[in-house]
Amino acid sequence: MMKSFWLTSLRRARPKSWAIATLICAGACSGHLASADDAPKQPTPAKTESQAPASEMQSLFDGKSLSGWTNPYEWGKTEVVDGEIHLTADKKFFLVTEKIFHDYEFEGEVKLPEGKSNSGFMARGQVSPNKVFGYQAEADPTDRRWSGGLYDEGRRQWLNPLWEQPEAQAAFDRDRWNRYRIRCVGNHLQFFINDVPTTDYFDPVDLSGRIGLQHHGEKGQTYRFRNLKVRNLGSHEWKPLFDGKSLDGWETVGGGTWTVVDGILQGRASSEANEPNGMLYSKHPMTDGTYRIEYRFKKGDSGFFVRSEITENKPFAKGVQCEIDNSDEVGGLYQTGGAGWLVRPLHYLETGFPKDRHAVVNRHWKQAREGLQLDKKPVVSDDDETPWNMMTVSVHGKRIVVHLNDCLAVDHVVEDLADSGVIALQLHGNQDLEVDFRKVEMLVPTSEE
Incomplete structure (x- = not known):
């Protein structure tokens, strides 16, 4: 979840495979085998036997249009500029995928504007008219440096604030494009920024949802996104x-x-x-x-x-x-x-x-x-x-x-x-x-x- 377990444990020696084991279900699941996935440390994810065979990375953005994306809000400007998605608004909104994803690995880059700003990527976001809520991988350029933390938008607020987690807090660079990797398998959520692990959390609420891009609502600010892609990893039930x-x-x-x-x-x-x-x-x-x-x-x-x-x-x-x-x-x-x-x-x-x-x-x-x-x-x-x-x-x-x-x-x-x-x-x-x-x-x- 947070510093008390996982970042602390990264500082001490531990087995490389800390979460792989065979699972034998009783009752209706009798004879079914499953194993939990390793927490990956590198851009290439560890093999996970508890998922469907991983597909190849698929682009979510063709660099020319917003095909496959939708704005569920009555406000917010979305446009494609030089192979990037630009979001501009005077109040908060999200651009989300039309498709609902279950287990997957996502990669995307974000560039924050100068001045007051805040953004993030929705993971398994839930959508209704003029509202998006659910898991968010934070992009926070303030002095507290909680980028890569887990925020439950519109519900429980902070689930994994990066409070006093210096390694994770140092991953985000305010002055450059930052690459996020989000991995959702079953109820296991893992976030990485520029290949640095920032969140490792188990949560039971959402097993599926949309991928989303956030404009936090700072007046006149433009948020930029590029290189958005996803790999299907199956689903859980x-x-x-x-x-x-x-x-x-x-x-x-x-x-x-x-x-x-x-x-x-x-x-x-x-x-x-x-x-x-x-x-x-x-x-x-x-x-x-x-x-x-x-x-x-x-x-x-x-x-x-x-x-x-x-x-x-x-x-x-x-x-x-x-x-x-x-x-x-x-x-x-x-x-x-x-x-x-x-x-x-x-x-x-x-x-x-x-x-x-x-x-x-x-x-x-x-x-x-x-x-x-x-x-x-x-x-x-x-x-x-x-x-x-x-x-x-x-x-x-x-x-x-x-x-x-x-x-x-x-x-x-x-x-x-x-x-x-x-x-x-x-x-x-x-x-x-x-x-x-x-x-x-x-x-x-x-x-x-």
């Missing part, structure tokens, strides 16, 4: 690990009960039963992967385990779990049979965000804790007002990234994380517990069939 009908693909151990009622997986435990922890775990081990679970929590303490070992003795699991409860610790990482609490939610604020940005993140976290989605609306069932929450967990190499309702909770490296192990849902023992799950999914490459 969510596949269920729970079929909504049965416990096929899963095993149970310990206390509590697991039943499927009307498409909902219900986990129940009772303090009167005086039973130990209960686990519902995958029949097959997992390595790298991104998981999405939708749950509704009534009372008690639960968790989602990754790369864990099922044991014969209580608490029947050894590994790292993502906390599921109604406390402020939801989404934090706890190592059962090990160090205990590893990190709690929002641990990254002190090292990854300047003080004047904390309030925005805390506001989004409060919204997520209340069960509100990005549109600030809860998801509830007709017969129950308890909100459904979405937790997304990405496990790549030793890195675990957790989002709650699309707000980042945790981005942490667990040095002693097992190379493989089961995923599991937990019922904490010796307490009254009610938790429902209606989705347990995994992000996989889209089948070509």
Whole structure:
């Protein structure tokens, strides 16, 4: 995500292949193999087995016309001058591709005008009349030098500000053309400026969208773009690990009960039963992967385990779990049979965000804790007002990234994380517990069939 993981890790020795592993899905994905891609350090991307065969780079701009591009705004001047796209306006707008892209690698150059200016490239931008929002690779020539950071335009604001990240901050040159490379594979976003890595981030919100060029709205300023091209890398989709009908693909151990009622997986435990922890775990081990679970929590303490070992003795699991409860610790990482609490939610604020940005993140976290989605609306069932929450967990190499309702909770490296192990849902023992799950999914490459 940010300095606390990835730029710090670049300064110390690490294996060249920190995120390649085989993934064996359970349930509907049984027998499917996938692996995460290496973070490329050079202009030529590393081979990624989890994508469709890479196509050749295709030009997005013929140097003569704006064919393939569209302006969704009622304002903004767009023109082609000497093989460049020029954007001029008095208020913010974006020129975007007509085509929607999924997994891809993009390259493009931008030249900022003198004086006050700001720009960027949209990655998987979402478009509606007079509005473009979503992921943006920033072009920021101010003294803070956050060019190449990740900004969520029109939604969560800064996701990866380049605060106190000197190597990345030095990549952008105010007085020259700057070459951006944007790589989107599944929920993994990587940005490079002039071949220097600036952002390495996992985010679950958008798996597709438009490529876009930004005019930030500085009156009379003209922004220039050239050498725009893209390589298709396939696509990803969510596949269920729970079929909504049965416990096929899963095993149970310990206390509590697991039943499927009307498409909902219900986990129940009772303090009167005086039973130990209960686990519902995958029949097959997992390595790298991104998981999405939708749950509704009534009372008690639960968790989602990754790369864990099922044991014969209580608490029947050894590994790292993502906390599921109604406390402020939801989404934090706890190592059962090990160090205990590893990190709690929002641990990254002190090292990854300047003080004047904390309030925005805390506001989004409060919204997520209340069960509100990005549109600030809860998801509830007709017969129950308890909100459904979405937790997304990405496990790549030793890195675990957790989002709650699309707000980042945790981005942490667990040095002693097992190379493989089961995923599991937990019922904490010796307490009254009610938790429902209606989705347990995994992000996989889209089948070509």
